Each structure stands twice: as C-alpha cells, then as structure tokens.
Amino acid sequence: MELSGKVMVITGASRGLGAAIAARLAQKKCQLALIDLDLASLAATKAACIDNGAQRVECYAANVANEAQVIAVMQEISTDFGALHGLVNNAGITRDALTLKYRDNELVSKLSLEQWQAVIDVNLTGVFLCGREAAEKMVELKCAGCIINISSVSRHGNIGQLNYSASKAGVAAMAVVWAKELAHYGIRAASVAPGFIATEMVMSMKEEVRTKLARSIPAGRLGEPDEIASTVEFIFENDYINGRCIEVDGALRL
Secondary structure, three states: OOOOOOEEEEEOOOOHHHHHHHHHHHHOOOEEEEEEOOHHHHHHHHHHHHHOOOOEEEEEEOOOOOHHHHHHHHHHHHHHHOOOOEEEEOOOOOOOEOOEEEEOOEEEEEOOHHHHHHHHHHHHHHHHHHHHHHHHHHHHOOOOEEEEEEOOHHHHOOOOEHHHHHHHHHHHHHHHHHHHHHHHHOEEEEEEEEOOEOOHHHHOOOHHHHHHHHHOOOOOOOEOHHHHHHHHHHHHHOOOOOOOEEEEOOOOOO
C-alpha cells in the first residue's frame, strides 16, 4: 500500500508505541485519526505528527472496550475523512499478578476476576470491536486496507501475566482469522509482537531493574519504540504480508 494520503487509525496513541507509530506514519504523509481515552492526552502526539509532515491529524476520545463508543468513533472518523485504509490496534493495559501465591502453605493472593476481566476487556475485546468496526467501514467505503494488532512476546506465556499473555495470544490469532475472512474485501490483517521496549513505562523502572532486563535479551538492549513503528510501516507497505505475526524482541522469546 502506498501510504501517502492514506487514512490511518491508531488506538492508544497518546504515548509509548502508539505515539511512535503515529509519528512514523506522519513521515509517510498519512492522514491520522488518533484515539485514546481523553483528548487532552493526545495533544503532544498530534503536535509531533504535524511536525513530521502528516497531511491531517484529528483526535478522538473513546474507550475501546465500550461497543457503543467504538461504533460511534469509527463512524465519526469515516465521516470526517471519507475513507479508512488502516487500523493499528495498539491500546492495551496490564494488571500483573500470579495466578496463585502461597507463603508457608497459606494462600496470600490470587489473580482476581477483576484483574483478569480488565485486561481482557481492553486488550482483547477492544481489539475485536475496533477491528470489526474498522473493517465494516473499509468495506462500505470501498477502501482496500490493513488491520495490525499489537501483540507481545508475552503471547508465548510469561510468569505473572496470565491475563496479558492470554490477551496477546488472542489478538495474534484474531489477525490470522481476519486475514482469511477479509481477504475477499481487499483487507489484510497481521500482528506485531514486541519484546521489552524502551517506552515510558519501562524507562520509569529502577535503573538496576532495566539493566537486568536488558541483560536477559540476546541483543543486549531494550528495543526502541521506532523499531516497532518501522515494522508496522513495513507491514502496511508490503501487500503480501497477511495473517502473520512478526516478532520484534531481540531474540528474547520468553
């Protein structure tokens, strides 16, 4: 897909990978629709995208786990731009906890249903809702396009992340199904599974923790947000990538 002028929707765009992906696509002269929980959080990303050369940038507030809000925001975007060519399902949260934790044969804690459901609602159901509605608009507007889900190296299973691992395995599988179901309409789907990336969340960790983390990665360092963004760009531009998950983890693979 030639990216110049294309309408790209990015969820969770206020910071981290979402902001990096938006900035990267701005350099390709895309038109960007940025989604996050509140408009104020998107101001910095919007400014960076304008500076990077985006043809147009609009911001939208929506909770991706809320069906009514997702339907409304995708309708608003399609009306505002008159087209929709790409979606990056990036919005996600963590609520880490061991399934069970015992000390001296006494149960100390266990992963709560609330912790499980919060992650599944945003990371899995949110991806389903955004992907479904974006695909519908692509078909209605006769826009060949591509949906990219941001998965994680944790999709292989990571201690203390049962909910997160399940959700990230799910979005990778979802992309495979969409690739098969939507190809008839000219819509591709794929996923990207980052390893440990130097986002704001990771960089806020204590230095000794970050150093230990980096040493566990064969590449010897954390990944950079733009390295994930460049992978997203590559998938959008290569029309023969469909139904695959590209792992960008410095050979970590948990």
